[in-house]
Amino acid sequence: MTIAANDKSQQALDDDLFSLSPRHPDSRLEADWLFLFNKLPPDQWFSADYAYKTSGWLKVHTNIRKRQRILTQISEAYIDGEYDWAEYRSQILKRINMHVLKLHQHHGVEDDGFFPKFIRMYPQLQAGFEILGRDHVRLDALLDKLQVQNDTLARSEVEDKALAAQLHQTLVDATDLLSQHLTDEEDLVIPILGLRQG
Ligand SMILES: [Fe+2]
Ligand SMILES: [Fe+2]
Incomplete structure (x- = not known):
C-alpha cells in the first residue's frame, strides 16, 4: 500500500468516527x-436555521403516525373487550x-413530484x-386490503370477530412498514430540504 493510499484509508476511518447512524434499526440507507444526513443530523432538524424548511414534511409524517396509532388503539380496544361491535x-x-385516502394522496405527491425532483438534484441518491x-x-397494496376490509366492516351489522382480527393484522403490518418507510424517508429527504437554498 502506498503512503497516499494509507493516508486516504486513515481519513476514511476518521470520517467513519464522525458519521451518524440512520435512525431506524433496520434502515436500508447505504453509507x-x-x-447530507451527516451534514444535517436529526438533532438539528428543528433548530431555527432549518425548521422553517423541514417542519412541514415532518408534521405530515407525525400526523400519519398519529392516525395509524389511533386506528391500532381502537382495534386493540375492541379485541380487549373495551368497545362493543357498534362502538x-x-x-x-x-x-x-380518511387515513387510506390521505396516504394514497401523500404517496402520489411524492412519487410524481418530490422524488423525481430530488433525484434530479442528487442523482447519486436515486437507488435510495x-x-x-x-x-x-x-404500502398502497396494504391500504387497498385495509379499504376492502373496512368496506366489509361497514356492511357487517352483525359481529364478525374474524373480520376484526384480519383488519387488525393489516393495521399491524402497515404500522411496521410505515415505521421503517417514514424514518428512512426522513433520513434521506429532511437534510435535502434543510440544506436547500432559498
Ligand atoms: Fe413516502
Ligand atoms: Fe412521506
Missing part, C-alpha cells in the same frame, strides 16, 4: 447516501377511510428513492 365500528370506519418508491407500492 454513501448519508453525506368499534363507529370509531374506526370513517377514520380508516427507488427503495422508497417500492415501499409505496407495498
Whole structure:
C-alpha cells in the first residue's frame, strides 16, 4: 500500500468516527447516501436555521403516525373487550377511510413530484428513492386490503370477530412498514430540504 493510499484509508476511518447512524434499526440507507444526513443530523432538524424548511414534511409524517396509532388503539380496544361491535365500528370506519385516502394522496405527491425532483438534484441518491418508491407500492397494496376490509366492516351489522382480527393484522403490518418507510424517508429527504437554498 502506498503512503497516499494509507493516508486516504486513515481519513476514511476518521470520517467513519464522525458519521451518524440512520435512525431506524433496520434502515436500508447505504453509507454513501448519508453525506447530507451527516451534514444535517436529526438533532438539528428543528433548530431555527432549518425548521422553517423541514417542519412541514415532518408534521405530515407525525400526523400519519398519529392516525395509524389511533386506528391500532381502537382495534386493540375492541379485541380487549373495551368497545362493543357498534362502538368499534363507529370509531374506526370513517377514520380508516380518511387515513387510506390521505396516504394514497401523500404517496402520489411524492412519487410524481418530490422524488423525481430530488433525484434530479442528487442523482447519486436515486437507488435510495427507488427503495422508497417500492415501499409505496407495498404500502398502497396494504391500504387497498385495509379499504376492502373496512368496506366489509361497514356492511357487517352483525359481529364478525374474524373480520376484526384480519383488519387488525393489516393495521399491524402497515404500522411496521410505515415505521421503517417514514424514518428512512426522513433520513434521506429532511437534510435535502434543510440544506436547500432559498
Ligand atoms: Fe413516502
Ligand atoms: Fe412521506
